[in-house]
Amino acid sequence: MQDHFKDKAQNWDSGDIRVNGAKIIADAIEKEIQLSKDMEILDFGVGTGLLGFRIAPKVKQVYGIDTSEKMLEKLEEKNKPGLEIKAYHQDIIKEPLTKQFDGLISSMTLHHVENLDTFFKTIHTNIKENGFIAIADLQSEDGSFHSDNTGVYHFGFDAENLVQIVQKYGFKDVKTQNINTISKPHRDFEVFLLTAQKN
Numbered sequence: 001m002q003d004h005f006k007d008k009a010q011n012w013d014s015g016d017i018r019v020n021g022a023k024i025i026a027d028a029i030e031k032e033i034q035l036s037k038d039m040e041i042l043d044f045g046v047g048t049g050l051l052g053f054r055i056a057p058k059v060k061q062v063y064g065i066d067t068s069e070k071m072l073e074k075l076e077e078k079n080k081p082g083l084e085i086k087a088y089h090q091d092i093i094k095e096p097l098t099k100q101f102d103g104l105i106s107s108m109t110l111h112h113v114e115n116l117d118t119f120f121k122t123i124h125t126n127i128k129e130n131g132f133i134a135i136a137d138l139q140s141e142d143g144s145f146h147s148d149n150t151g152v153y154h155f156g157f158d159a160e161n162l163v164q165i166v167q168k169y170g171f172k173d174v175k176t177q178n179i180n181t182i183s184k185p186h187r188d189f190e191v192f193l194l195t196a197q198k199n
């Protein structure tokens with residue numbers, strides 16, 4: 001499995017941009033979705049758990065899936081009794097999970113997914129009836145967000161296009177909203193949250 005994040009994992013949690021960004025996404029998810037202590041949630045592209053660990057205290061169990069062994073090693077270092085993410089080291093598209101979850105959360109990972117149709121078709125099978133998805137990522141950008149675009153398949157997303165794809169694969173009540181602006185020295189980048197319910 002290719003690991004585009006092996007050199008980034010060590011310092012992934014350093015600095016404020018990612019840590020604060022994950023907090024803003026978690027707060028926005030909590031505002032939109034009624035989380036409860038009986039829920040099992042999947043964090044797609046969980047990485048070091050920046051989003052998952054914020055959601056974990058509100059639900060029964062957060063599971064994470066990630067293709068990067070090194071990112072998951074950092075996540076495991078942060079696991080402790082009472083606050084633990086159960087991680088799958090696999091590609092959700094090439095090796096889909098059979099388990100069903102009450103909801104799927106995701107932060108800044110969708111732009112690494114080459115085929116969105118396959119992705120949404122796959123995850124639809126992993127969500128229980130009336131379960132939710134809450135996916136945060138970049139609005140359309142000019143390709144300058146990452147200094148190296150290896151493994152980046154989308155320069156952000158046009159929210160309206162994404163809504164149509166999500167509806168096509170059996171989700172309803174699809175909503176997008178801008179939740180954050182990431183300021184880099186050369187320009188600002190907008191982050192959206194898409195939420196929807198499985199039909």
Ligand SMILES: C[S@@+](CC[C@H](N)C(=O)[O-])C[C@H]1O[C@@H](n2cnc3c(N)ncnc32)[C@H](O)[C@@H]1O
Nearest residue numbers: 045046047050066067068071091092107109112
């Ligand atoms: C930009 S990082 C975001 C990590 C974390 N969600 C955060 O906000 O800090 C994207 C993560 O998605 C993972 N990833 C990319 N494609 C994936 C796939 N098809 N299945 C599982 N994980 C994937 C990468 O290994 C990486 O850890």
